[in-house]
Amino acid sequence: MNLSEIFCQDKAVNTLTRAFETGRIPHAYIFEGIDGIGKYTTANVWAKLLLCKSPVKNDACGKCPSCLAFDADSHPDFHHIYKELIKLSNDANKRKRQAIELPVDVIREFLVDKVQLKPSLSESKVFIVSEAEKLNKASQNLLLKTLEEPPNKSFIILLCTKLEDLLPTTKSRCQIVHFRPLSEEKIIEYLAEKNVNKPALSEASPKGEQEAKFWARLTGGSLGQSELLTQLEPSFYGIKKELIERLSKFQVSDAVDFAQWLNSSSSAPSESWQKLKPDTSKSDLSRQAKKVIVSIIISAFTDAMKISFAGADKMTHFDQSAQIKRLAERFCPEDCADIIELCYEMIRFIDASVNEKLVFEHLLLNCADYGIIKVS
Numbered sequence: 158m159n160l161s162e163i164f165c166q167d168k169a170v171n172t173l174t175r176a177f178e179t180g181r182i183p184h185a186y187i188f189e190g191i192d193g194i195g196k197y198t199t200a201n202v203w204a205k206l207l208l209c210k211s212p213v214k215n216d217a218c219g220k221c222p223s224c225l226a227f228d229a230d231s232h233p234d235f236h237h238i239y240k241e242l243i244k245l246s247n248d249a250n251k252r253k254r255q256a257i258e259l260p261v262d263v264i265r266e267f268l269v270d271k272v273q274l275k276p277s278l279s280e281s282k283v284f285i286v287s288e289a290e291k292l293n294k295a296s297q298n299l300l301l302k303t304l305e306e307p308p309n310k311s312f313i314i315l316l317c318t319k320l321e322d323l324l325p326t327t328k329s330r331c332q333i334v335h336f337r338p339l340s341e342e343k344i345i346e347y348l349a350e351k352n353v354n355k356p357a358l359s360e361a362s363p364k365g366e367q368e369a370k371f372w373a374r375l376t377g378g379s380l381g382q383s384e385l386l387t388q389l390e391p392s393f394y395g396i397k398k399e400l401i402e403r404l405s406k407f408q409v410s411d412a413v414d415f416a417q418w419l420n421s422s423s424s425a426p427s428e429s430w431q432k433l434k435p436d437t438s439k440s441d442l443s444r445q446a447k448k449v450i451v452s453i454i455i456s457a458f459t460d461a462m463k464i465s466f467a468g469a470d471k472m473t474h475f476d477q478s479a480q481i482k483r484l485a486e487r488f489c490p491e492d493c494a495d496i497i498e499l500c501y502e503m504i505r506f507i508d509a510s511v512n513e514k515l516v517f518e519h520l521l522l523n524c525a526d527y528g529i530i531k532v533s
């Protein structure tokens with residue numbers, strides 16, 4: 158792949174291409190945008206180009222020793238930094254730690270120490286840092302000097318979903334490149350093409366298009382997330398359909414049962430998820446699955462709030478408008494807003510690994526304080 162083949166990120170690609178053409182390439186970049194819109198893919202293509210020994214126009218040549226090593230995943234001057242690297246630390250005690258934040262030990266051992274060493278195959282070194290929004294304060298402070306003036310002509314690319322989580326001192330040392338969410342149409346088109354062998358998602362199937370459209374809306378235009386969620390087994394779309402059906406009829410007496418069902422449903426696709434994301438830890442995947450479930454609930458209550466003034470076709474759950482109507486009849490807009498607020502609190506609990514097992518129970522029992530209890 159080369160830069161011109163990056164899907165639907167023309168502005169970001171132009172920024173990089175211009176820098177390469179003029180030879181004024183910043184040594185520290187932040188690629189900013191939601192998950193699954195091509196930040197990592199672009200960073201990879203960019204890294205290969207920066208390391209290439211004889212670029213052709215704005216592309217890596219694909220033939221030099223650097224390009225060959227890069228394609229074989231064995232380039233000694235290319236480093237991908239992510240929080241799970243703590244499991245590979247030289248220190249046995251550190252290996253035991255859970256990877257929730259990007260700890261200072263990972264940044265020190267795998268970036269700051271390594272950047273001091275001279276490149277061995279190319280003229281420079283490239284470091285990509287995934288989930289930079291999880292760099293804690295100590296990690297960012299340790300990085301500052303390296304970001305300001307990376308030794309050995311190195312390049313550092315921070316991939317970040319939430320710019321506001323980075324310190325101003327970190328941001329001011331980097332050039333920020335924004336990556337935009339994709340349009341619904343582009344995601345549907347891409348998934349239909351990608352899934353020609355999966356009948357339910359092929360272009361010919363309206364059901365497949367419905368699923369693609371739903372994930373495009375739920376993920377706010379993330380192609381990567383939409384693609385991932387359509388590939389899970391058992392089908393996460395099937396789970397969402399049942400979830401909305403159950404939610405629309407939910408009674409307080411069902412809370413514990415329903416919570417258990419949500420817990421088991423969120424872990425059901427974990428095996429297929431692990432295959433698609435082998436680098437991500439099991440506990441992280443479990444947190445992500447739970448967050449998808451909570452975001453489905455948030456979108457259902459958002460739809461219920463909007464249904465009186467927006468058409469059913471504008472909703473995220475356009476495919477289950479009868480259930481959303483039922484939800485809207487049972488919960489007034491103020492209740493919906495309170496429940497949505499509660500859901501965001503649950504997401505913060507999940508992110509902080511607090512009460513993870515009890516998240517759904519807590520959420521559903523709290524719903525009892527709202528409209529639901531007054532309705533038979």
Ligand SMILES: [Zn+2]
Nearest residue numbers: 209218221224
């Ligand atoms: Zn090359």
